[in-house]
Amino acid sequence: MESKFVSTRAMRFRWINAQCFEFVMSNGKTLLTDPYFDDPERFQPGRGMSLMNFNVGDIEAADYVFVNHTHGDHIKNLQDVCDRFHPIVICHSAVAMELARTHDIPLTSIYPVDFNGRYYFDGFMLDTYHGTHHASPFGYSASKMGSDDELNAMGSIFNVNFILHTPEGMRVAFIGGNDDGMTERFREIRPNLLIRNKMGSSRDFERVAERFAEIFARSNTQLLIPMHCETWANERPEFLNQVIADMNAIMEEKHLIGRVALLERTRWYGLDLTITEL
Numbered sequence: 001m002e003s004k005f006v007s008t009r010a011m012r013f014r015w016i017n018a019q020c021f022e023f024v025m026s027n028g029k030t031l032l033t034d035p036y037f038d039d040p041e042r043f044q045p046g047r048g049m050s051l052m053n054f055n056v057g058d059i060e061a062a063d064y065v066f067v068n069h070t071h072g073d074h075i076k077n078l079q080d081v082c083d084r085f086h087p088i089v090i091c092h093s094a095v096a097m098e099l100a101r102t103h104d105i106p107l108t109s110i111y112p113v114d115f116n117g118r119y120y121f122d123g124f125m126l127d128t129y130h131g132t133h134h135a136s137p138f139g140y141s142a143s144k145m146g147s148d149d150e151l152n153a154m155g156s157i158f159n160v161n162f163i164l165h166t167p168e169g170m171r172v173a174f175i176g177g178n179d180d181g182m183t184e185r186f187r188e189i190r191p192n193l194l195i196r197n198k199m200g201s202s203r204d205f206e207r208v209a210e211r212f213a214e215i216f217a218r219s220n221t222q223l224l225i226p227m228h229c230e231t232w233a234n235e236r237p238e239f240l241n242q243v244i245a246d247m248n249a250i251m252e253e254k255h256l257i258g259r260v261a262l263l264e265r266t267r268w269y270g271l272d273l274t275i276t277e278l
């Protein structure tokens with residue numbers, strides 16, 4: 001029987017909702033991505049993108065916040081997080097001023113980054129990559145949604161993806177929309193863990209497992225965690241579980257070691273290097 005012999009932990013982390021993850025590094029510093037977890041006006045409990053009974057008081061810590069793109073379902077709770085934790089907010093330089101204008105964040109706490117950069121933080125390092133959003137038919141005027149008009153429009157124009165490097169040598173890729181060459185880059189970068197949005201919107205049911213598995217198979221990664229699939233988790237859990245099972249079956253058929261792990265939202269997990277007794 002297999003048993004764990006010795007194990008070291010590079011980080012603990014959890015999926016909260018949408019593209020919101022909390023990563024706690026080995027030195028205790030915390031990175032929160034795309035803060036969106038509490039939106040009672042917009043969503044019914046258990047439907048759409050909602051998360052039940054979770055608000056900023058349930059976030060453990062946020063020394064850093066990373067913004068992948070500036071749609072509401074990625075920044076809606078940014079102000080709540082800034083008010084409670086006063087983090088460094090890492091965002092693309094093109095949205096930095098608009099975030100400053102629409103949010104109450106000390107200007108010196110806004111940390112603009114650009115594409116193809118390497119950035120050093122306390123407890124981790126980030127490499128940044130250009131990304132694009134899944135296709136949407138809306139132009140500028142149709143994207144107006146209130147006080148965050150400009151941010152909402154810019155959210156459709158670009159994403160910032162990243163590879164997080166831990167001091168232990170773990171590489172975690174965090175990818176939002178389209179592929180934009182990331183699977184090509186992975187041939188060299190070889191992330192251990194890929195955290196990825198699905199390949200289309202939540203209303204796109206075309207060959208979901210096949211398209212997602214195809215990207216995974218070409219990625220040279222050991223583990224895939226799907227994110228931004230909360231609408232399916234809320235409304236079609238059987239469909240989502242079948243997608244995960246089908247993806248793992250495809251990987252097995254191709255004799256690839258990569259496997260998909262669907263996380264339970266808000267539950268903590270460890271990312272470990274483990275030696276197992278066989």
Ligand SMILES: [Fe+2]
Binds near residue numbers: 069071133155
């Ligand atoms: Fe978006």
